[in-house]
Amino acid sequence: MPTEADLLIHNSSMLLRVPVDGSDDNALGVIRDGAVAVKDRKVLETGTSTDLLKNHPSAQKVDAGGRMVMPGFVDAHTHLVHGGERAAEMEMRLAGKTYLDILKSGGGIYSTVAATRAASLEELTVSAEKRLAMAAAHGTTTVEIKSGYGLDAGTEMKMLECIASLAESSPLDIVSTYLGAHTLPAGRPRTEVVDELTGPALGGFRRHAEFCDVFCEDGAFSFDESRRILTAAKAAGFRLKIHAGQFNPLGAAGMAAELGAVSADHLEELAPGEAGKMAENGTVAVLLPGVPFFLQGSKYADGRQLIDAGVRLALATDYNPGSCPSYSMPFMIALGVFQCGLSTSEAVRAATTGGAAAIGRQNSLGSLTEGKSADIIILNIEKPEEIPYYFGTNPVHTVYKRGKLITAAARHLNYSHHQRK
Numbered sequence: 418m419p420t421e422a423d424l425l426i427h428n429s430s431m432l433l434r435v436p437v438d439g440s441d442d443n444a445l446g447v448i449r450d451g452a453v454a455v456k457d458r459k460v461l462e463t464g465t466s467t468d469l470l471k472n473h474p475s476a477q478k479v480d481a482g483g484r485m486v487m488p489g490f491v492d493a494h495t496h497l498v499h500g501g502e503r504a505a506e507m508e509m510r511l512a513g514k515t516y517l518d519i520l521k522s523g524g525g526i527y528s529t530v531a532a533t534r535a536a537s538l539e540e541l542t543v544s545a546e547k548r549l550a551m552a553a554a555h556g557t558t559t560v561e562i563k564s565g566y567g568l569d570a571g572t573e574m575k576m577l578e579c580i581a582s583l584a585e586s587s588p589l590d591i592v593s594t595y596l597g598a599h600t601l602p603a604g605r606p607r608t609e610v611v612d613e614l615t616g617p618a619l620g621g622f623r624r625h626a627e628f629c630d631v632f633c634e635d636g637a638f639s640f641d642e643s644r645r646i647l648t649a650a651k652a653a654g655f656r657l658k659i660h661a662g663q664f665n666p667l668g669a670a671g672m673a674a675e676l677g678a679v680s681a682d683h684l685e686e687l688a689p690g691e692a693g694k695m696a697e698n699g700t701v702a703v704l705l706p707g708v709p710f711f712l713q714g715s716k717y718a719d720g721r722q723l724i725d726a727g728v729r730l731a732l733a734t735d736y737n738p739g740s741c742p743s744y745s746m747p748f749m750i751a752l753g754v755f756q757c758g759l760s761t762s763e764a765v766r767a768a769t770t771g772g773a774a775a776i777g778r779q780n781s782l783g784s785l786t787e788g789k790s791a792d793i794i795i796l797n798i799e800k801p802e803e804i805p806y807y808f809g810t811n812p813v814h815t816v817y818k819r820g821k822l823i824t825a826a827a828r829h830l831n832y833s834h835h836q837r838k
């Protein structure tokens with residue numbers, strides 16, 4: 418007698434399984450009129466609706482009503498915990514100042530650092546919970562969140578504690594990254610800062626974060642400083658990530674790949690040979706096309722070149738208050754298609770199984786294949802091309818995390834972005 422499912426979602430236009438090893442002719446693992454059976458919070462079986470209705474007669478049935486069903490999105494790069502917001506800075510940019518101009522004049526990230534230092538742990542948590550609810554409403558079921566708006570040990574720890582409490586309370590899976598090296602704190606010599614970031618305090622941060630990340634860029638940490646920090650983090654037991662090539666081709670993605678980094682993120686500017694090093698070391702390229710979109714940049718990461726070099730791709734929002742205040746993975750798929758040279762299949766893979774690989778979770782989530790977390794979304798569309806086609810809209814109808822309905826909860830949260838204390 419085969420195992421009976423607890424939950425059966427059936428009558429889809431198509432079910433996208435998005436298997437890790439999807440073949441070229443069916444990269445999304447499409448099953449027409451597909452169904453997915455869930456048991457104990459995991460995917461038990463996928464197949465046609467006819468077959469699965471026969472196999473699981475006593476499961477709770479959810480009729481997808483001819484909508485498309487696919488894995489929840491994995492947003493592998495966010496800065497979702499922070500104080501304040503920076504809409505005024507957007508207005509400054511629109512009046513002619515560049516992101517780096519604003520950063521050098523002590524604005525930009527420093528205003529978020531001040532607001533984050535001033536916020537209590539509870540204030541940070543409450544505001545981040547609202548953002549997570551918005552992300553979930555857009556179909557995101559797993560989120561990586563970085564520290565990095567403290568730039569002092571105490572505030573960095575407060576941010577990591579906030580991420581840990583979100584991981585406890587949120588229905589979503591949350592992955593924690595320590596980004597003490599986000600930028601240099603104002604008024605401290607850089608050698609002293611780098612010594613601190615590579616010192617014994619790393620062990621304490623490691624207890625609260627799985628990954629360590631560095632922002633390698635002119636105006637932030639240099640190539641050599643980034644290598645020192647990542648090398649020390651690796652020795653302290655962290656898995657590695659890097660912000661590389663956002664504005665300048667410093668070669669940092671290749672360097673991080675050689676250190677075994679799980680992902681290198683941004684990559685608008687790649688130095689010669691970097692893609693090859695990433696492919697060789699299995700380092701995932703995380704494209705963040707919402708950033709050049711919001712900063713009105715002309716240069717997007719070349720996803721086509723990376724795929725042709727054999728690099729695995731992820732698409733993520735980089736949600737942050739300064740350079741991409743968007744929670745929408747469907748919009749990132751649209752940008753991936755229109756600006757990064759990706760096909761719809763490649764963009765959908767990058768937003769699901771690719772995102773899972775970028776946080777080292779490809780064996781447990783990101784696909785609707787047997788044994789993986791039952792993170793399932795139902796969309797108000799019939800085929801994947803309609804995600805970029807209806808760009809700027811939210812196609813997500815229903816979200817299940819580990820087999821449990823969560824969209825309804827997200828919709829009922831008191832969304833109060835506009836309230837001020």
Ligand SMILES: [Zn+2]
Pocket residue numbers: 494495496660735
């Ligand atoms: Zn970032």
